[in-house]
Amino acid sequence: MQRDLTVRPATPDDTAAIAAIYADAVRTGTASFELTPPDDAEMGRRLAALLDGGFPYLVAVSDGTIVGYAYAGAYRPRPAYRFTVEDSVYVARAAQGRGVGRTLLAALIAEAETRGFRQMIAVIGDEASAGSIALHKAMGFDLVGTFKAVGWKFGQWRATVLMQRALGPGETEPPPERR
Numbered sequence: 001m002q003r004d005l006t007v008r009p010a011t012p013d014d015t016a017a018i019a020a021i022y023a024d025a026v027r028t029g030t031a032s033f034e035l036t037p038p039d040d041a042e043m044g045r046r047l048a049a050l051l052d053g054g055f056p057y058l059v060a061v062s063d064g065t066i067v068g069y070a071y072a073g074a075y076r077p078r079p080a081y082r083f084t085v086e087d088s089v090y091v092a093r094a095a096q097g098r099g100v101g102r103t104l105l106a107a108l109i110a111e112a113e114t115r116g117f118r119q120m121i122a123v124i125g126d127e128a129s130a131g132s133i134a135l136h137k138a139m140g141f142d143l144v145g146t147f148k149a150v151g152w153k154f155g156q157w158r159a160t161v162l163m164q165r166a167l168g169p170g171e172t173e174p175p176p177e178r179r
Helices: 012-028 040-052 100-114 130-138
Strands: 006-009 057-062 065-074 084-091 119-125 142-153 156-166
Touching: 006 100, 012 040, 012 057, 012 065, 012 084, 040 057, 057 100, 065 100, 084 100, 100 130, 119 130, 130 142, 130 156
Parallel strands: 084 119
Antiparallel strands: 006 057, 057 065, 065 084, 119 156, 142 156
16 A cells, blocks of 8 residues: 555646546546547546535545546436445556555545445446456445446447445435435
8 A cells, every 4th residue: 555645635726637647547448438538628627517516526645646536426417316426436557556546435435425425336447447346346345237348449349347335324214305
């Protein structure tokens, strides 16, 4: 694990670093099914929309550099889904394998729980994303299913793995009706 790692809420000033981490993931990996990395302005709009919507968005900082980020956003737009969020976790390539993803996901789960969300869904791009699948499993997510051949990237069909974790009391109590 990275010793000097801190996690804090993301701000608009973090947009360029977030965009750079995501651009690398889009260009070289299958965690995202986007094919062209969005520019800084688009990433700034996405960050603002999540923050304005009351969703948690976090960055991990090591030696003054953002080395990863995580956020929870709406799982689906219809109102009945308002207590369910979908997580996203991205770690800079140079910081992978050092516990950054685990630290971010743990903080994201805690923050989502404090905001009253009750379920977190992981939509993991590509069955070959063994690290992401193992991370989510270690953090209490259960495998829900796999959509086979739903994305075409890097010249082949890719699956999407779905995992789910209860937050707080999960489904054992009605949600707080404040959303």
